[in-house]
Amino acid sequence: MNKRLSQKIFFTLFRLISLMIVIVLFSILGFIIFNGAKSISWHFLTQMPTDGMTKGGIFPAIVGTLILVLGSMIFAFPVGVAAAIYMNEYVKEGPVKRFMRLMTSNLAGVPSIVFGLFGMALFVNQLHFGDSIIAGSLTLGLLALPVVIRTTEEALKQVDDSFRLASIGLGATKLQTIGKVTLPIAFPNIITGLILSIGRVSGETAPILFTVAAYFLPKLPHSIFDQVMALPYHLYVIATSGTNITESRPIAYGTALVLISIVLICNITASVIRNVLGKRNK
Amino acid sequence: MTPKIETKNLQLYYGAHHALKGIDFSANANTVTALIGPSGCGKSTFLRCFNRMNDLIDGCDVEGQILIDGMNINDRYLNVDELRKKVGMVFQKPNPFPKSIFENVAYGLRINGINEKKILEEKVEKALKQAALWEEVKDNLKKSAMSISGGQQQRLCIARALAVEPSLVLMDEPTSALDPISTSKVEELIYQLKEKYTILIVTHNMQQAARVSDKTAFFYIGEMIEYNDTTEIFTNPKIERTQNYITGRFG
Ligand SMILES: Nc1ncnc2c1ncn2[C@@H]1O[C@H](COP(=O)(O)OP(=O)(O)O)[C@@H](O)[C@H]1O
Numbered sequence: 013m014n015k016r017l018s019q020k021i022f023f024t025l026f027r028l029i030s031l032m033i034v035i036v037l038f039s040i041l042g043f044i045i046f047n048g049a050k051s052i053s054w055h056f057l058t059q060m061p062t063d064g065m066t067k068g069g070i071f072p073a074i075v076g077t078l079i080l081v082l083g084s085m086i087f088a089f090p091v092g093v094a095a096a097i098y099m100n101e102y103v104k105e106g107p108v109k110r111f112m113r114l115m116t117s118n119l120a121g122v123p124s125i126v127f128g129l130f131g132m133a134l135f136v137n138q139l140h141f142g143d144s145i146i147a148g149s150l151t152l153g154l155l156a157l158p159v160v161i162r163t164t165e166e167a168l169k170q171v172d173d174s175f176r177l178a179s180i181g182l183g184a185t186k187l188q189t190i191g192k193v194t195l196p197i198a199f200p201n202i203i204t205g206l207i208l209s210i211g212r213v214s215g216e217t218a219p220i221l222f223t224v225a226a227y228f229l230p231k232l233p234h235s236i237f238d239q240v241m242a243l244p245y246h247l248y249v250i251a252t253s254g255t256n257i258t259e260s261r262p263i264a265y266g267t268a269l270v271l272i273s274i275v276l277i278c279n280i281t282a283s284v285i286r287n288v289l290g291k292r293n294k
Numbered sequence: 295m296t297p298k299i300e301t302k303n304l305q306l307y308y309g310a311h312h313a314l315k316g317i318d319f320s321a322n323a324n325t326v327t328a329l330i331g332p333s334g335c336g337k338s339t340f341l342r343c344f345n346r347m348n349d350l351i352d353g354c355d356v357e358g359q360i361l362i363d364g365m366n367i368n369d370r371y372l373n374v375d376e377l378r379k380k381v382g383m384v385f386q387k388p389n390p391f392p393k394s395i396f397e398n399v400a401y402g403l404r405i406n407g408i409n410e411k412k413i414l415e416e417k418v419e420k421a422l423k424q425a426a427l428w429e430e431v432k433d434n435l436k437k438s439a440m441s442i443s444g445g446q447q448q449r450l451c452i453a454r455a456l457a458v459e460p461s462l463v464l465m466d467e468p469t470s471a472l473d474p475i476s477t478s479k480v481e482e483l484i485y486q487l488k489e490k491y492t493i494l495i496v497t498h499n500m501q502q503a504a505r506v507s508d509k510t511a512f513f514y515i516g517e518m519i520e521y522n523d524t525t526e527i528f529t530n531p532k533i534e535r536t537q538n539y540i541t542g543r544f545g
């Protein structure tokens with residue numbers, strides 16, 4: 013067959029496939045927006061659920077998800093960044109580093125329900141936190157850890173060595189170099205990783221299932237040892253086992269829309285930050 | 295007079311690779327010494343001995359004495375961070391930090407714990423003047439260092455190195471990434487700097503070595519083949535290999 017023709021066929025095929033991905037994404041979005049938009053109102057976003065979760069709002073679930081995201085990041089961000097700094101700036105290439113890399117990627121591959129089970133065994137039972145914000149946050153934090161480590165490591169790797177050498181050459185210690193040169197340069201990409209993992213964490217159901225999520229709790233928490241509702245679990249509940257599934261369907265779609273909006277906003281913010289801060293470094 | 299810098303039977307190994315073979319070298323204060331020789335002969339390696347940057351390379355092993363002002367710096371117990379504050383380095387490719395022009399020059403000072411605005415401003419201005427960059431950037435000190443030209447960036451890197459007032463400055467092919475006009479500016483600068491500093495400069499450019507240096511050392515596969523006054527090396531080399539190199543008969 014003619015080379016140019018076969019090129020053409022293949023590129024057309026690739027283009028169609030890429031187009032299909034876009035179509036799938038927009039169909040999902042369109043479907044959720046179409047079904048969920050009618051439910052969205054100020055009332056919906058700020059009120060407690062009522063009438064067996066068939067009426068009212070999803071306020072406690074929104075607050076719960078935000079708290080869990082914040083809590084998981086307070087844990088995962090410093091720990092993940094520190095681990096990545098250690099791996100990228102201190103450990104020399106060799107078996108130790110390879111082993112740590114392998115462990116990190118294995119951790120990333122652990123199914124989220126297993127994290128949930130582990131979180132329940134360790135935080136809820138062993139450490140006696142009970143079903144609580146702290147147990148859920150730590151479990152979600154563990155889940156986010158490999159993502160934070162990997163994106164931070166990538167970000168650090170992209171920092172040109174010539175900057176490190178310049179700093180060391182001026183008499184800066186390794187720690188000063190990391191704090192004053194390497195981290196500031198890597199910062200936009202590290203933040204991008206952080207926000208992407210926020211998107212990931214906010215949508216997870218399995219890790220919070222046994223560690224924090226409340227089926228129905230129409231009030232806000234008072235301490236980190238309280239339970240909270242959370243958007244993904246609330247969605248699961250009213251879509252599968254609520255008191256009246258058909259009647260709460262609009263609320264389910266509204267919840268899905270809020271959840272997907274949070275994730276999308278995170279992703280868009282991440283790319284904006286990367287572009288804006290990234291340019292400043294050029 | 296004690297020489298400013300000296301090496302005695304300096305041996306350097308990268309693992310099994312013997313990269314510097316028994317170098318005996320010395321240079322007086324306030325002189326410029328050019329290091330020439332074909333690629334891979336060990337010029338950069340030799341330069342990095344004086345601020346112990348070879349420490350950062352895995353499997354690099356240095357034997358023999360390296361003296362600065364009569365003190366052996368090839369000592370396990372030496373504080374290398376302090377050493378590097380006294381020995382400035384300028385790299386082949388300009389590598390300013392993605393910070394403002396001011397913050398680039400102030401970096402080494404801040405590392406030293408100097409944070410008082412007035413002192414910083416004074417020292418930054420002084421360093422930029424020494425690097426012959428002040429007039430061009432004095433109104434734009436807040437501008438990103440990434441936005442100025444390559445030649446200006448290299449002079450900024452020189453200013454950054456000078457700001458901490460080192461006594462020895464190491465330059466590894468500082469003009470190889472620059473255009474001819476920037477190159478001649480940097481050369482002029484080097485010539486003026488020797489009033490205050492001792493300078494070691496690696497260069498591939500024979501004319502540059504002849505123009506800026508007092509003494510020239512010719513390296514070949516890890517050995518210092520010939521070391522003499524620059525005029526002697528270029529007009530009357532004692533060793534045939536040196537002559538072949540400077541006349542361009544091999545590369
Ligand atoms: N980091 C390193 N690890 C191993 N070998 C190196 C390293 N740097 C340089 N070498 C080797 O040491 C020799 C001298 O290199 P270098 O000092 O860079 O030469 P020059 O600057 O004269 O071109 C070369 O053979 C080079 O391959």
Ligand SMILES: [Mg+2]
Binds near residue numbers: 337338339466
């Ligand atoms: Mg070199």
